[in-house]
Amino acid sequence: MSLFRHILLATICVLGVAAFPACRLVDEDVSDCGEDFNLDYELQLVTNLRTEIQTVLDLEADLQVATELQSHLSEVFTDLAHDVDLSFYDTEEPMARLEHFGVVMDASESSYSLFLPGRPYLHTCVANLEAEPSVTLEDGDQCHTARLVQHPEVKDTVSIHKAGIFTARKRMDVLTGVDQHFDVSLFMVNAATALILDLADAPDVKDLKVFLSGFADGFNVADSSYTFSTKQVVRTEMLPAEPGSTERCFTSIHFPSRDVEPATKVVIDIDDPDQDKRSDEILWQWEVYVTLADGTVTKTILGSYNPLHPAQLKAVKGTVHANGGVVSNDHSVGANVTLDWHEGMAIPIEF
Numbered sequence: 001m002s003l004f005r006h007i008l009l010a011t012i013c014v015l016g017v018a019a020f021p022a023c024r025l026v027d028e029d030v031s032d033c034g035e036d037f038n039l040d041y042e043l044q045l046v047t048n049l050r051t052e053i054q055t056v057l058d059l060e061a062d063l064q065v066a067t068e069l070q071s072h073l074s075e076v077f078t079d080l081a082h083d084v085d086l087s088f089y090d091t092e093e094p095m096a097r098l099e100h101f102g103v104v105m106d107a108s109e110s111s112y113s114l115f116l117p118g119r120p121y122l123h124t125c126v127a128n129l130e131a132e133p134s135v136t137l138e139d140g141d142q143c144h145t146a147r148l149v150q151h152p153e154v155k156d157t158v159s160i161h162k163a164g165i166f167t168a169r170k171r172m173d174v175l176t177g178v179d180q181h182f183d184v185s186l187f188m189v190n191a192a193t194a195l196i197l198d199l200a201d202a203p204d205v206k207d208l209k210v211f212l213s214g215f216a217d218g219f220n221v222a223d224s225s226y227t228f229s230t231k232q233v234v235r236t237e238m239l240p241a242e243p244g245s246t247e248r249c250f251t252s253i254h255f256p257s258r259d260v261e262p263a264t265k266v267v268i269d270i271d272d273p274d275q276d277k278r279s280d281e282i283l284w285q286w287e288v289y290v291t292l293a294d295g296t297v298t299k300t301i302l303g304s305y306n307p308l309h310p311a312q313l314k315a316v317k318g319t320v321h322a323n324g325g326v327v328s329n330d331h332s333v334g335a336n337v338t339l340d341w342h343e344g345m346a347i348p349i350e351f
Contacts, residue, residue, distance in 0.1 A: 047188070047311045049077050056315040057196065064242040065196055065249045072239055073192055073313065076164045076253050081105045083130040087140055089122040091171070095143035118176035124169045124221050125186055131163035137221075148189070148219040150232065150255060157211075157233045161253035165189050167221050188311035189219050191256045195236070195286050195302070195316055200246040202320040207291035208248060210236045214284030215308075216255035226255060233287075250286075257284040257308040278305045278332065286316075289341070290324035298324025299341035306332040 050070065057066035088099040099116060105127070122143050129137055134153065139145035148167075153159045168186035193212060199205055212234040216226035236250040260277040282303030290298045308314050318328040325337040 047077050047313065049073055049192075049313050052313045052315050056317060061245075062196070062247070062317075064245060065239070065247050068239045069194055069249055069251060069315070072251060073194075073253070076161065076190075076192070077188075077311075077313075078164060081127045081166065082163075083128060085126040085129065085137060087124045087143075087146065088116060088172075089124070089143040091120045091122055095122060097141050097143070097146075100140070116174060118174045121172045121174060122169065122222070123172050123184065125167060125184065126221065127166040127186060128163040129165065132161055132165060134159050134161065135165060143222045144220075146221045147227070148221065150217045152232060153235075156231060157235060158217075158254070160235055160237055161190050164253075167219070167224070169222060169224070189224075189255070190253055191308050191310055192251065192253045192313045193236075193286075193308065193315070194249055194251040194313065195288070195318060196247055196249045197288070197326065198247050198317070198319050200319075202290070202322055202324065204293040204322065205290055205320060205324065206293055207289075208238070208250075208320075209289040209291075210238075210250040211287045211289075212236060212252055212254065212284065213287065214257055214282070216257070219255065226258075228258060256310050256312075257304070259307045259309075277307065279307070281305070282334065283307050288318075288326050290320060290326070292324050296324075296339075297341045299338040300324075300326040301336045302326060302328060303334045303336070304332055305334065 053066050053070055057063075057069070082105060084103050084105050086099075086101040086103065087097050089095045089097050098121070124143070124146060126137055126148070129135060129148075135148050135150050138147060138149050148165065150158055165188065166186040167189050168184050170182065170184040172182055174180065195210055197208065213231065215232070215234060216228055217230050217232050218227035219225070220227065234252055234254045236252040239249045239251060241248055260279045260283075282305060284307075285301050285303040288300040288302065290300070292298065302316065302318065304314065304316075306314075316328050316330045316333055318326045320326050323339060325335075325339070327335050
């Protein structure tokens with residue numbers, strides 16, 4: 001599958017830094033700070049978003065859903081950064097944070113000036129957290145503990161991410177009195193899913209609810225690894241449907257899934273996302289609850305054996321049958337159906 005290149009790049013130009021105490025990123029008396037260094041940010045992006053939509057929703061009947069999905073996700077998969085959190089850490093253990101800045105970008109590229117003493121640093125960046133209330137940057141006083149934490153809205157259920165989150169880390173040896181140039185690439189750390197259900201064969205459906213599970217609950221900034229400490233359920237949103245259409249699209253933005261390998265570390269390599277790798281077990285899943293006219297509920301688990309990587313969209317089309325069961329022709333997705341489902345009851349049935 002071809003990928004449309006979207007990377008968030010930061011170019012850090014050090015014009016010369018003297019070994020004086022660091023100063024804040026503001027216009028004030030900087031006579032004790034020495035020379036400045038400039039950060040030039042350029043926002044780009046790497047995602048399969050358009051390709052995935054065009055590949056999965058390729059029929060004329062899918063045009064309205066494809067248009068809605070493209071428009072909806074483009075608000076998250078965007079080349080615009082609002083806020084950027086910048087940390088500079090000591091390279092010696094315990095790698096304490098030496099400087100911390102917050103800047104507003106509100107553009108795809110911008111420049112800033114700040115003042116730091118010459119020395120080695122481990123520099124990390126996180127962008128767009130202000131627009132994402134369910135994810136916070138925590139324990140940033142030391143490099144190895146700095147992490148993004150996803151917080152449930154109710155019990156174990158988390159809301160859909162509202163922004164594309166980007167991070168980076170870069171070792172920088174800032175030399176005094178020497179002109180230097182650093183390139184820092186920031187990559188998107190969340191991902192998206194879309195389940196498109198056709199109700200043409202299920203006229204008695206009264207209600208549809210779709211949830212997701214199997215995704216990370218956090219991200220370690222220093223080594224780009226994801227955490228799976230808790231089992232969280234992720235909400236979905238049903239996009240507006242064209243009058244008379246039998247298709248319903250449920251989409252969500254969240255952290256990625258585990259990789260095929262048993263380790264929790266996910267190396268962010270957009271050029272080789274391993275989309276064709278298949279696990280021996282389900283890595284993540286949709287849970288579809290269909291309420292029929294007689295009040296009974298049919299539960300279908302659509303489980304994916306392929307990992308979902310950062311900055312990627314996975315879209316799947318499914319068909320809802322008269323008994324409420326859901327099937328898909330996507331060979332990377334398996335289906336287990338429970339008829340007349342009640343909470344606490346789980347009877348897998350081949351459908």
